[in-house]
Amino acid sequence: MTEELSYEVLNHYFPDFSEPELQSQILANGKIYRFPEGALIMDFGSHVRMLPLIIEGSIKISREGEDGSELFLYYLSRGESCTMTFSCCMADKVSEIRAVAEEDTVILGLPQRVLDEWMMMYKSWKNFVLQSYDQRMNEMISTIDQIAFSQLDQRLLDYLSKTAELHQSKEIKATHLQIAGDLNVSRESISRLLKNLESRGQINLGRNKIVLLKDL
Amino acid sequence: MTEELSYEVLNHYFPDFSEPELQSQILANGKIYRFPEGALIMDFGSHVRMLPLIIEGSIKISREGEDGSELFLYYLSRGESCTMTFSCCMADKVSEIRAVAEEDTVILGLPQRVLDEWMMMYKSWKNFVLQSYDQRMNEMISTIDQIAFSQLDQRLLDYLSKTAELHQSKEIKATHLQIAGDLNVSRESISRLLKNLESRGQINLGRNKIVLLKDL
DNA sequence: ATGGCTATGTGATTTAAATCACCGTTTTCG
DNA sequence: CGAAAACGGTGATTTAAATCACATAGCCAT
Numbered sequence: 392m393t394e395e396l397s398y399e400v401l402n403h404y405f406p407d408f409s410e411p412e413l414q415s416q417i418l419a420n421g422k423i424y425r426f427p428e429g430a431l432i433m434d435f436g437s438h439v440r441m442l443p444l445i446i447e448g449s450i451k452i453s454r455e456g457e458d459g460s461e462l463f464l465y466y467l468s469r470g471e472s473c474t475m476t477f478s479c480c481m482a483d484k485v486s487e488i489r490a491v492a493e494e495d496t497v498i499l500g501l502p503q504r505v506l507d508e509w510m511m512m513y514k515s516w517k518n519f520v521l522q523s524y525d526q527r528m529n530e531m532i533s534t535i536d537q538i539a540f541s542q543l544d545q546r547l548l549d550y551l552s553k554t555a556e557l558h559q560s561k562e563i564k565a566t567h568l569q570i571a572g573d574l575n576v577s578r579e580s581i582s583r584l585l586k587n588l589e590s591r592g593q594i595n596l597g598r599n600k601i602v603l604l605k606d607l
Numbered sequence: 608m609t610e611e612l613s614y615e616v617l618n619h620y621f622p623d624f625s626e627p628e629l630q631s632q633i634l635a636n637g638k639i640y641r642f643p644e645g646a647l648i649m650d651f652g653s654h655v656r657m658l659p660l661i662i663e664g665s666i667k668i669s670r671e672g673e674d675g676s677e678l679f680l681y682y683l684s685r686g687e688s689c690t691m692t693f694s695c696c697m698a699d700k701v702s703e704i705r706a707v708a709e710e711d712t713v714i715l716g717l718p719q720r721v722l723d724e725w726m727m728m729y730k731s732w733k734n735f736v737l738q739s740y741d742q743r744m745n746e747m748i749s750t751i752d753q754i755a756f757s758q759l760d761q762r763l764l765d766y767l768s769k770t771a772e773l774h775q776s777k778e779i780k781a782t783h784l785q786i787a788g789d790l791n792v793s794r795e796s797i798s799r800l801l802k803n804l805e806s807r808g809q810i811n812l813g814r815n816k817i818v819l820l821k822d823l
Numbered sequence: 824a825t826g827g828c829t830a831t832g833t834g835a836t837t838t839a840a841a842t843c844a845c846c847g848t849t850t851t852c853g
Numbered sequence: 854c855g856a857a858a859a860c861g862g863t864g865a866t867t868t869a870a871a872t873c874a875c876a877t878a879g880c881c882a883t
Contacts, residue, residue, distance in 0.1 A: 454748065454751060454752065454755075456752065456755065456756035457756065458756070460756070462751070462755045462756070464751075474744070475744065478737075478740070478741040478744060478745075481737060481741065482738075482741060487745070487748055488748075510726070510727070510733055510737075511726070511727045511728075511730065511733060512727075514727065517726055517727060521694075521697060521726075522698075524694070524740045524744075525694040525697065525698060527744070528690070528691065528694060528740075528743070528744065528747070529694075529703070531744070531747040531748070531751065532670060532703055532704075532747070534751060535670060535678070535680075535747065535750060535751055535754065536670065536672065538751065538754045538755050539670075539672065539678045539754050539791050540672035540673065540674070540676070540678070540791070542839080543839075543840075566859085566860065566861085567860075567861065568859090568860075568861090575755050575756070576840075576841085577840070577841050577842075578860095578861085579840090579841080579842080579843095579861095579862090579863085580839085580840055580841075582860095582861060582862065582863085583862085583863080585861095586861095586862075586863090596861090598848090598849065598850085598859095598860065598861080599860080758869080759869075759870075782829085782830060782831090783830075783831070784829090784830075784831095792870075792871085793870070793871050793872075794830095794831090795831095795832090795833085795870090795871080795872080795873095796869085796870055796871075798830095798831060798832065798833085799832085799833080801831095802831090802832075802833090812831090814829095814830065814831080814878085814879060814880085815829095815830075
């Protein structure tokens with residue numbers, strides 16, 4: 392959490408940015424930002440003029456319905472970037488999504504201006520951007536699959552395992568209400584399904600806490 | 608439907624490809640393919656080595672659930688391209704989606720090899736690719752919104768208006784079963800909702816046919 | 824026209840999840 | 854400390870849509 396921007400940091404978290412010139416450009420133009428857990432990094436409708444690359448920590452991306460309810464889309468973690476933001480910057484549009492720091496998070500912000508220029512100058516930058524798009528596209532498809540084709544119990548299991556994997560821990564720190572919000576369903580449904588999983592020996596429940604037993 | 612590949616055709620349908628050199632490259636490397644209405648252009652799991660640009664007609668893109676059921680994602684029409692295919696080509700992966708000709712369709716196929724090269728050579732190509740990603744990303748978000756936040760009646764109305772707009776006609780040629788398939792719901796639900804819309808004076812129903820009155 | 828598809832209409836029943844209405848328990852904060 | 858808020862559990866009821874079970878209507882081919 393005390394990272395300063397340097398060649399070492401850059402090489403460590405983004406080893407794919409291979410061109411030395413790109414590296415100096417990033418160092419020259421990038422700026423480090425820190426967000427404590429829970430901080431709102433970007434919200435629906437806000438203008439963004441900076442692309443965040445995640446150095447340390449992770450970010451939860453979600454979408455808002457008309458009535459203000461929320462839907463979890465995906466997590467971003469170290470070495471990744473926010474493609475939706477890239478789109479926004481390029482087209483100078485307003486954000487379609489909300490980004491909240493899932494843990495204490497350090498990001499490297501790159502100014503709007505350079506993002507497009509670099510596409511035609513540095514192969515590894517271009518590859519990074521295209522790969523990000525591809526990843527996010529696939530996340531979205533998988534989210535659609537879940538909502539359209541799966542029952543709630545499957546969605547819940549998937550959510551639990553994604554979250555456990557992100558934090559590299561079998562113990563998930565969350566309330567039933569938060570989970571229900573992320574999946575855009577009722578709290579009671581989640582409570583009942585969790586109780587069910589517990590009685591089947593798949594998880595242990597505690598206050599603000601869910602422990603996955605076995606491999607989910 | 609008798610288009611041959613030429614500068615005129617290219618300039619007409621893809622006026623944004625402004626660099627003369629890019630234009631000759633496209634003419635040199637592109638190949639025209641024709642698909643009759645209903646033809647399967649690409650299927651889940653198939654390998655694609657070509658990016659289709661749509662010259663004439665339109666294509667319906669959908670996603671398949673594990674049980675074989677289908678979900679409509681979006682239409683592509685003239686001047687557009689299939690971003691999902693671009694991703695596949697770049698990463699040499701297998702198709703995640705199905706593409707079916709919605710009408711008689713002419714596409715310009717570009718070989719895998721050139722797609723990436725051109726990104727750093729021609730600004731207008733790079734812009735086209737990034738814009739396509741952005742558009743598709745937004746379509747996906749909107750699909751997610753629909754499934755997650757809307758009731759079936761809203762989804763149906765949205766589907767009907769998208770389809771009417773695509774074909775530039777208030778008359779939609781489809782059976783209730785097809786619509787139900789696209790929305791991944793039961794045929795009976797669609798029949799009942801349509802009957803309802805009819806009784807409220809919003810549409811007229813005929814065999815294999817739905818006519819939108821007013822503006823959807 | 825007759826018999827056989829395919830499309831549509833509609834009632835009855837079941838189902839997954841939402842909603843409503845409460846509990847008691849744990850945590851937080853004035 | 855004690856009150857209020859947050860968290861979690863659980864029954865009862867309602868709801869949107871699926872499913873089941875037919876009926877009827879239009880279309881096509883011999």
